[in-house]
Amino acid sequence: MRADLGELRRTAARRLADAGVASPDFDADELLAHVLGTTRPGLVLAEPPTPLQLQRYDELVTRRAAREPLQHLTGTAAFRHVELAVGPGVFVPRPETELLAGWGVERAAEVQGRAPVVVDLCTGSGAIALAVATELPTADVHAVELGEPAHEWAARNLAGTGVDLRHGDMEDAFRDLDGGVDVVLCNPPYIPLDAFESVEPEARDHDPDLALFSGDDGLVAMRVVETVAARLLRPGGVVGVEHADVQGESAPAVFSTAGRWSDVRDHRDLAGRSRYLTARLAR
Numbered sequence: 001m002r003a004d005l006g007e008l009r010r011t012a013a014r015r016l017a018d019a020g021v022a023s024p025d026f027d028a029d030e031l032l033a034h035v036l037g038t039t040r041p042g043l044v045l046a047e048p049p050t051p052l053q054l055q056r057y058d059e060l061v062t063r064r065a066a067r068e069p070l071q072h073l074t075g076t077a078a079f080r081h082v083e084l085a086v087g088p089g090v091f092v093p094r095p096e097t098e099l100l101a102g103w104g105v106e107r108a109a110e111v112q113g114r115a116p117v118v119v120d121l122c123t124g125s126g127a128i129a130l131a132v133a134t135e136l137p138t139a140d141v142h143a144v145e146l147g148e149p150a151h152e153w154a155a156r157n158l159a160g161t162g163v164d165l166r167h168g169d170m171e172d173a174f175r176d177l178d179g180g181v182d183v184v185l186c187n188p189p190y191i192p193l194d195a196f197e198s199v200e201p202e203a204r205d206h207d208p209d210l211a212l213f214s215g216d217d218g219l220v221a222m223r224v225v226e227t228v229a230a231r232l233l234r235p236g237g238v239v240g241v242e243h244a245d246v247q248g249e250s251a252p253a254v255f256s257t258a259g260r261w262s263d264v265r266d267h268r269d270l271a272g273r274s275r276y277l278t279a280r281l282a283r
């Protein structure tokens with residue numbers, strides 16, 4: 001990196017670290033690249049910033065130090081092979097959800113002789129649906145979102161992709177698909193209401209409450225997903241649902257105690273944290 005840019009981003013990274021930002025170096029570089037109209041690797045060859053760009057960078061670093069999400073400041077979030085437009089009113093897609101989306105792509109790709117039917121419940125920005133539609137263009141992908149602003153972001157991200165996006169409650173969604181779906185995917189809200197204080201400011205103050213909280217035990221939406229997935233799936237179809245790392249037993253139990261699922265499994269991420277469950281509707 002150029003010497004003058006190096007000093008600029010080191011100062012910014014120190015401000016972000018002092019404010020408690022988890023990845024200060026990465027965020028300082030991302031914001032600098034955003035302001036200079038380049039990428040992080042492109043910073044090596046970037047022209048010196050203009051006074052206006054310096055002012056813009058200072059403003060963005062100040063907002064990030066106040067714990068506005070990085071993705072709200074740049075306006076985009078990377079998710080697997082796609083970029084989503086994000087901002088106020090929609091949940092920022094997280095890297096951990098890429099695992100669930102990848103599992104869904106693999107299961108859908110196993111469907112032989114016809115287009116796999118995939119449903120993304122609680123689509124938010126449309127991240128999972130867009131990843132599946134992009135990686136498996138033959139798939140017939142459907143998505144639903146209840147929040148009005150989030151639905152508008154999803155409509156923007158899914159425009160022209162062929163994904164069937166609906167606005168409404170997952171509980172009543174896709175009656176026309178009952179019994180005909182191969183793969184149901186969902187990253188539902190799963191934080192217990194009383195855990196409000198423990199949530200990082202980026203999420204607590206900027207992700208919609210509807211995207212985060214789910215009753216006293218954090219599993220209210222999970223129970224709805226269990227019922228809806230049982231209604232939508234073909235016999236032998238599969239469901240994958242993300243949950244909190246502390247729900248590695250309680251979330252799969254919602255499915256194993258319902259009496260209509262086989263192969264109920266929990267999956268961990270590379271750091272060994274429990275991340276999502278999968279199950280197959282009994283034939």
Ligand SMILES: C[S@@+](CC[C@H](N)C(=O)[O-])C[C@H]1O[C@@H](n2cnc3c(N)ncnc32)[C@H](O)[C@@H]1O
Nearest residue numbers: 091093122123124145146147169170187210211
């Ligand atoms: C944790 S966010 C996940 C968003 C997206 N799938 C992702 O992984 O980035 C949960 C989403 O579910 C939506 N939601 C909550 N309850 C819902 C319901 N009953 N029906 C449909 N969507 C719901 C929220 O508005 C939010 O966008």
